[in-house]
Every structure is written in structure tokens, then in C-alpha cells.
Amino acid sequence: MPGKNRVGPDAALLFLADIRDRLSLVSLSSAECSKALIRAAALGTIGGGIYDALLAQRASKVKASALYTRNEKHFLRQGPEVSAIVRRP
Secondary structure (H helix, E strand, O other): OOHHHOOOHHHHHHHHHHHHHHOOOOOOOHHHHHHHHHHHHHOOOOOOHHHHHHHHHHHHHOOOOOEEOOOHHHHHOOOHHHHOOEEOO
8 A cells, every 4th residue: 555554565465365365356368458458548547547447347247246446436437337336335
């Protein structure tokens, strides 16, 4: 995490291990990545919004019922399939 919430590498590894134990990791094929990036470019997405576009593609892939974020605007731009599942924690 940037700024005051930054953690060291050991803490980050523990955090990632905890995530792996609780959640399913979703990978994208190169075609799925391309689809997300093409859509992001068409929407004029820049910066960190690119990562959000890739996360939205993953949510679509697994037909997620909810996508929790504190940055709703980046996900609401990803189309109706994604915007319908965006939630604030």
C-alpha cells in the first residue's frame, strides 16, 4: 500500500498467503486480457484504471455476484455487467 499504509515485504507475504487461503485466484488468458485492455482503451481509461479494468474482466469471467471497491467510478465505467455488481464495503 502506498503512503502511511505501506507494509514491509514480510507483512505483505503474510497478507497474500491469507488471501490465498480464503479466496480463489482468477487468471485471465491473453485473449481475455486483450479484451479488457481494448475495452479500457475505448473508454479512455488511464493509470490505475487499467488494473481496475483487468479486475472487472476477472469478475465477469467468474460471474461474480459482487465486486467490492472503494473506487466505484473506475468500475462503473466497465459496462452494465460490471456496474450491476459494484458494491462499497
